[in-house]
Amino acid sequence: MNDFAASLLKTFGADVVTLGDAISPKYRQDWAALAPVLPLALARPRDTAEVSALLAACHAAGVPVVPQGGLTGVSGAAHPDAGGIALSLERLNRIEAVDADGGTLTAGAGVILETAQNAAQDAGLMLGIDIGARGSCQLGGVLATNAGGNTVIRYGMARDHVLGLEVVLADGTVINGMNALLKNNAGLDLKQLFIGSEGLLGVITRCVLRLHPQPAARATAFLGCADTTATIALLRAARGALGPMLSSFEVMWPSFFHYMSRASGLGSPLAGEHGAYVIIEATGFDDMATRATLEDFFDKAFAADLVEDGVLAGSTREERAFWAVRESPADYEALxxxxxxxxxxxxxxxxxxxxxxxxxxxxxxxxxxxxxxxxxxxxxxxxxxxxxxxxxxxxxxxxxxxxxxxxxxxxxxxxxxxxxxGLLKRDYLGHSRTATEITLMRQIKKMLDPKGILNPGKSFDQEVPS
Amino acid sequence: MNDFAASLLKTFGADVVTLGDAISPKYRQDWAALAPVLPLALARPRDTAEVSALLAACHAAGVPVVPQGGLTGVSGAAHPDAGGIALSLERLNRIEAVDADGGTLTAGAGVILETAQNAAQDAGLMLGIDIGARGSCQLGGVLATNAGGNTVIRYGMARDHVLGLEVVLADGTVINGMNALLKNNAGLDLKQLFIGSEGLLGVITRCVLRLHPQPAARATAFLGCADTTATIALLRAARGALGPMLSSFEVMWPSFFHYMSRASGLGSPLAGEHGAYVIIEATGFDDMATRATLEDFFDKAFAADLVEDGVLAGSTREERAFWAVRESPADYEALxxxxxxxxxxxxxxxxxxxxxxxxxxxxxxxxxxxxxxxxxxxxxxxxxxxxxxxxxxxxxxxxxxxxxxxxxxxxxxxxxxxxxxGLLKRDYLGHSRTATEITLMRQIKKMLDPKGILNPGKSFDQEVPS
CATH class of the missing domain: 3.30.70.2740 (Alpha-Beta Plaits)
Incomplete structure (x- = not known):
């Protein structure tokens, strides 16, 4: 047994630290599905103090730490390191408070997204973050990766939902930034550093999220357009006509739609073929008005030749049918x-x-x-x-x-x-960021994690491309 | 004449560098109205390259730099330093592009906010940032201070509007982060560091801002409530009923409203006195529906005893009258x-x-x-x-x-x-941020500005409170 792993087990006990074959396969890879790796140890701390103590121990020993949430990431950011410990935040799974007046939810990093969504709903509000992995992904991972999803056009990325964050730095220092105010311009907004940092700068342990009012109505249209240019004109018109009611605008090109509708046997809501297919979803606070606004927009778009054909969903069942092909990527392996x-x-x-x-x-x-x-x-x-x-x-x-x-x-x-x-796109980061930007990212990591123990070798932790 | 100032003048010429009495009084203080200070030199660079060269020169010499925008800040962040140069970004005043399809505006830091608002409007869109100083403040300052204003409840703080940023670091390094994409999770989102950093970490030179559709309709109500608790229940109900149509929710307590309505002679839209006064503004994309929704909400709020009395504006003139007392703080000095x-x-x-x-x-x-x-x-x-x-x-x-x-x-x-x-609240930062947070802010500054030349002694650049 590795000496460091043994010392962790001794210090934190078998309830927190698991070694060797006892580590369940689920902690050995994430949805990036890279070859499974057995970490030195799996640590499952019960609170922020234990996260801090574990990090302090790893920092002192210079042992790598891979933070893990629901392991639903597809870029390998949570893929374990054979020479390091896997740090699962899953036990920080308490919803501490929902403040319906302030419109905030306070929770541990290990809370499942869907659990947080339900807690918001129980208070008559809505958490505006939604991704396919909602039943497995955890808030800490959602924030550490600045997750997107289907509601971004209306509610923004995960970053836009965060009011406060508690983060443990590599050396165990706890940064308590559990701000619950919508506006706070007192010095730097430190939480922004950690959102989307993929576990390379610190470990998120708790958060305060902003909640939104729950829309009472939804209307959905499935449209066929001539080409990409027409969908862009349609998008612009939809923004102008629907404003914040526009909650989804999804395009499927024929390459995707024709193949997947046939392969899945789901067919098309439209009789003919088009150069691009669009799902528009509008949400509002009045059922009649929401539907009427979308109908009115559809009529105008048709009259303006932005649309070749289209249908409005008359029932929830039809809505689901409109989305079926769009959601068929879950069945890629089979299809x-x-x-x-x-x-x-x-x-x-x-x-x-x-x-x-x-x-x-x-x-x-x-x-x-x-x-x-x-x-x-x-x-x-x-x-x-x-x-x-x-x-x-x-x-x-x-x-x-x-x-x-x-x-x-x-x-x-x-x-x-x-x-x-994560790991999978590391070699391509230079296509989107300049060498100067990547150098600055590394400099920030060096400052916060001087021994480089947090998720080493991932994302921007690499030689700067020349 | 100071040697460094003389060398700047020689290097950059009299069109860019101004010394001594020739420096207009307007650069000697901002709206914090601290005692005017004559800086060593005023520099008014014409492009990013000149900003970079000026900063490199100051960095090499260890001379302080105070970045200045429209000088409308009220905390003294742009107040000059007698031992340093004032760096005005006012000449970076070009709107480079408005992309109506992408919904973005690309502009220099010196563009006046109102000019940017008008450019967005000309393209049929809207810049969702609006503050009282719109006619004087500049985009660089708006972003460097993460300005708020009257539209925050609907569109968020300045931070929420920024897609891309070009920033010059203390040593002259240019960080080109002019991203125009709504989603970009390629490594750290470096721009977040500089937004709201009050000029302590870098100098913003250009930006890409997100635009929004232009609401076509507005409805305004002026209401009297029993007390603060009633206004909070009213706010929660308004959020639920109006959703994203809720664009303002302003409360005036009797201390303010009774005094200012009498002192200004503007009077009240309501006959009686109440425990709190509320202005609710709804904006939407359909004139009839917007007004109907607000009327319907008002009826329900009245029936639920959330409101004691209220009126809806029937004209733009009435709308202005509802806001008149709320906007009377501009006349504090006189009143x-x-x-x-x-x-x-x-x-x-x-x-x-x-x-x-x-x-x-x-x-x-x-x-x-x-x-x-x-x-x-x-x-x-x-x-x-x-x-x-x-x-x-x-x-x-x-x-x-x-x-x-x-x-x-x-x-x-x-x-x-x-x-x-800025300067005015520096001694109170410890009431809102922990010593650990302030230490980390200082550590970030030390990394980006090792000689401490950018806005020294302001905001978090201070001894950490014990």
């Missing part, structure tokens, strides 16, 4: 086999060019490649998945990524809109 | 004489106690004191002004501040909700 997935950001002005170039340049290299495109274009977020039917488990990740990220970089985009960098 | 103003944040749950304690404890010390309270309580922001009629220019700042900030600290509030710390 498509292993894929190379992308989560990139593209300035709206270059979205049409980006999709066209990606969908034409990859087949130039791999003629049999299937390239499927869809995205939250209201957030300038494009998802692309690539699959070579004949490649099975050996998809040509390197060559395909090089092509996509080269196009993204050339068009002023980002290699990660919402999924973060 | 009240010199005042001691406060901009504090208080958790909603303690708002009633905060107002009651401040309004009773100050007169216990100064029996003749007038203590007037009002605020953006939807943002947990309380403004209080104190005036001793007999004290003239010698208002007892120290004793009054000590009392107010003690109460604010005890109730978990902040000494600065939106105006920043």
């Amino acid at each position: 498509l086999g292993p894929v190379i997935p992308f989560d990139v950001g593209i300035p709206i002005a270059h979205m049409a060019e980006a999709v066209a170039r990606i969908e034409s340049e990859i087949p130039q290299i791999f003629p049999t490649a299937r390239v499927l495109s869809y995205g939250h274009i209201g957030d300038s977020n494009l998802h692309v998945v690539v699959n070579l039917p004949e490649a099975g488990r050996n998809q040509p990740h390197g060559a395909v990524k090089a092509t996509v990220y080269r196009i993204v970089g050339a068009l002023g985009g980002t290699v990660s809109a919402e999924h973060g960098i | 009240l004489g010199p005042v001691i103003p406060f901009d504090v944040g208080i958790p909603i749950a303690h708002m009633a106690e905060a107002v009651a304690r401040i309004e009773s404890e100050i007169p216990q010390i100064f029996p003749t004191a007038r203590v007037l309270s009002y605020g953006h309580i939807g943002d947990s922001n309380l403004h209080v002004v104190v005036n001793l009629p007999e004290a003239g220019r010698n208002q007892p700042h120290g004793a009054v501040k000590a009392t107010v900030y003690r109460i604010v600290g005890a109730l978990g509030g902040t000494v600065s909700a939106e105006h920043g710390i």
Whole structure:
């Protein structure tokens, strides 16, 4: 047994520290699905003081620490290190308070997102963060990765929901920034440093989140447009007509929609084929008015030739049908086999060019490649998945990524809109950030974590690209 | 003539560098109105490269630099230093682009806020930042102080509008973070460090701001409530009923409203007296629906006894009349004489106690004191002004501040909700931030500005309170 691991076990006890084969497989990888790794030890502290003591011990010994939440990240930021400890925050799972007047929720980092959503709902309010992994992901991980999701166009990224944060630094110092005020300009807003830092700067232990009023009504339309340019004109018109009622604007290109609607057997809500498919969701505080506003917008968009065809959902069942193909990526493995997935950001002005170039340049290299495109274009977020039917488990990740990220970089985009960098996108960070920016990121890490124990070798913790 | 100033003049020329008496009085103080100070030199660079060269020169010589925007700050963050140069960004005043599809505005730091608002409007969109000083303040200063204002409840603080930032560090290094994407999770979001840093960490030279759709309709109500508790219940109900249509929720306590409505001769929109006065503004995208929603809410609030009396504005003239007393603080000097103003944040749950304690404890010390309270309580922001009629220019700042900030600290509030710390609140930062937090702020400054040339001695650049 490793001496350091043994000393941790002795100090913190078997309830907190687990070693060797007793470490459940679930802590050995995250949803990035890299080859499982057994960490030196798994630590599951029960409170902030234990997180602090564990970090102080690792800092003193110079042992790496990989913070873990619900392990639902897809970039490998929570993938364990064979030479370090996995630090699970799952036991900091207490909702401490919901303040309905102030509109805030105070909770531990280990609270499951869906549990927090439900607590907000029980108080007649809403937590505006929602992602597919809501039933497994934990608040600490959601904030540490600045998660996005389906509601970003209306409520923003995870960062936009955070009022206060308690963070433990690498050496065990506790930064208590549990601010619950909507406005606080007293010195630097330190919490901003840790949100989205993927566990490289500190470990989030508690948070205060802002809640929103619960919309009482929802209306959904499924539309067919001529092309990407038409969807962008439609987006602009929708923003102007619906304002903050616009809660989703999802585009599926034919590459994605035709393939997935057929492969899944889900079919299309529309009879004909179009150059782009759009789901528009409006939420409001009055049922009749919400639906009427969306209907009115739809009529105007049709009259202005922004839309070729479309339907409005008349029931919750129809709404679900509109979303079914969009949500079919959960079944990629079954429908498509292993894929190379992308989560990139593209300035709206270059979205049409980006999709066209990606969908034409990859087949130039791999003629049999299937390239499927869809995205939250209201957030300038494009998802692309690539699959070579004949490649099975050996998809040509390197060559395909090089092509996509080269196009993204050339068009002023980002290699990660919402999924973060972690391990999987580390080598591509230089496409989206300058050497000066990466140097500054490293300098900040050096200051906060001088021994480099927090999530070493991930995201920006790398040699600066020349 | 100072040698360093002379060398700057020689290097950058008289078009950029001004010395001595030729420095206009306007650069010698900001709206904090501290005693005017003549800086060593005034530098007015014409582009980012000149900002960089000027900072590199000051860094090499260890000469302090005070960045200046529109000089409308009220905490003294832009107040010059007799031993340093004043660095005005006013000539970086170009609006580079408005992207109506992407919903972004790209501009230099010296662009006047109102100019940027107008450019957004010309493109059919809206910049959601609005503060009283809109005609003079500059974007760089607005972002460097994370300004608030009247629209925070709906659109957030200045921080929430920033997509990209170009910043020059103390040594002249240019950080080009002109991201225009709504989502970008590629490594650390470095811009967050500089927003609200009051010029202590770097100099903002350019920015990309997010624009919003322009609401087409507005409705305004002026209401009388029984007490603070009723206004908080009203706020919660308004959030639930109006959702994102709620664009202002301003409370005036009798101390403020009775005194100012009489002193200004503006009177009240309501016949009787109440325990609290509230202005509610709703904005929407449909004129009839916006007014109907506010009317409907008003009826329900009246039926639920949340409101004692109220009127809805039938015209723009009436709207202006509803806001007249709320905006009379611009005339404090004439109506009240010199005042001691406060901009504090208080958790909603303690708002009633905060107002009651401040309004009773100050007169216990100064029996003749007038203590007037009002605020953006939807943002947990309380403004209080104190005036001793007999004290003239010698208002007892120290004793009054000590009392107010003690109460604010005890109730978990902040000494600065939106105006920043600068020079005037420096000694009170410890009421709102822990020693650990202030130490970390200083550590970040030390890293970015090792010689301490940027705005030395302001905000958190101080001995850590014990």
